Amino acid sequence: MNQASSFAELVASRSPNLSRTEHRVARYFAENLHQILVHTAIELANAIGTSDASIIRTARALGFEGLDGMRRAIADEFSAQLTLPERLSRTILKNAGDLEQALEKTLTAQAEAISTLRSTLDAQSFRAIVHALTGAREIVVFGVGPTSAMTQYFCTQLGRLGLSGRALTSTGLSLADELLPLRAGDVVFIMAYSRVYRELSVLLNHAQALGLQTVLVTDSLERELAGRVTRVVTVPRGRADDFSLHSATLAFLETLLVGLATLMPEKTVASLDQLNRLRADLAGQAMTLPLTQSVTSDPRHGDTSP
Numbered sequence: 001m002n003q004a005s006s007f008a009e010l011v012a013s014r015s016p017n018l019s020r021t022e023h024r025v026a027r028y029f030a031e032n033l034h035q036i037l038v039h040t041a042i043e044l045a046n047a048i049g050t051s052d053a054s055i056i057r058t059a060r061a062l063g064f065e066g067l068d069g070m071r072r073a074i075a076d077e078f079s080a081q082l083t084l085p086e087r088l089s090r091t092i093l094k095n096a097g098d099l100e101q102a103l104e105k106t107l108t109a110q111a112e113a114i115s116t117l118r119s120t121l122d123a124q125s126f127r128a129i130v131h132a133l134t135g136a137r138e139i140v141v142f143g144v145g146p147t148s149a150m151t152q153y154f155c156t157q158l159g160r161l162g163l164s165g166r167a168l169t170s171t172g173l174s175l176a177d178e179l180l181p182l183r184a185g186d187v188v189f190i191m192a193y194s195r196v197y198r199e200l201s202v203l204l205n206h207a208q209a210l211g212l213q214t215v216l217v218t219d220s221l222e223r224e225l226a227g228r229v230t231r232v233v234t235v236p237r238g239r240a241d242d243f244s245l246h247s248a249t250l251a252f253l254e255t256l257l258v259g260l261a262t263l264m265p266e267k268t269v270a271s272l273d274q275l276n277r278l279r280a281d282l283a284g285q286a287m288t289l290p291l292t293q294s295v296t297s298d299p300r301h302g303d304t305s306p
Helices: 007-017 020-031 033-039 040-048 053-061 067-079 082-096 099-120 123-135 147-160 174-179 198-210 223-226 245-262 265-288
Strands: 139-142 165-168 187-191 213-218 231-234 236-240 241-245
Touching: 007 020, 007 067, 020 033, 020 040, 020 053, 033 040, 033 067, 033 099, 033 213, 033 223, 033 231, 040 053, 053 067, 067 082, 067 223, 082 231, 123 165, 123 187, 123 213, 123 245, 139 147, 147 165, 147 187, 147 245, 147 265, 165 174, 174 198, 198 213, 198 223, 213 223, 223 231, 245 265
Parallel strands: 139 165, 139 187, 187 213, 213 231
Antiparallel strands: 236 241
């Protein structure tokens, strides 16, 4: 990135040659990289309290042809992020055993990420996504690596609402078997970050060939994939030093679940009633009784300990 190893270092190296306004804008850039990826020059100007011309001028003063060039450089930086063990090691070293510092940084980063989500997700987009999911034959949720845990969680909760959710979490050739059952009427819900890896590209191509609606949840791929998906929701991953946090993504998933339940209350209640009946059948008589000593010690109930 213009001989600098990071955007922050680039800003620091160019600061002596920037005007006062450019320095203020550049500092905002360095502290809000995700905002640059998702907002226009006018939106950034309004957030900073300057003009869109100052936004473009600052990008050029930093050595880029314009705002788009700066966005590409920032996206490339996200793509070259450290591995999880490396990020954890750096975070541990920075906190130097200070648990209060770790607590404050992490909670602040999570709050900021959710605050950003509130500013990037508008009611119209949210409504469109909820309606698309309720009308799907099947909701196919894609997420690999650490994101696969959220994928499974989201699918479980969709099932409890009476919707059909299926997780795509495989990589390599195994993904082909998970893609094969895709059919017309399905909605593909994708959580992907940093780069367009092969599995993601194949999924998008296959979904497009079937004419399926696609929803992309990402922190940095909005512009790169905008023409290949139906809708994009930018959900920032919070950062506590070098450790990525997913609290905003989980908040968005649970907001969708509440929206789905709000849109189809009768179906949701019927499904939850059925879930409770199945639980009662599995638990037997003990399901209706408190787990007291008299219950757990009674041989007629068997062992009801966890």
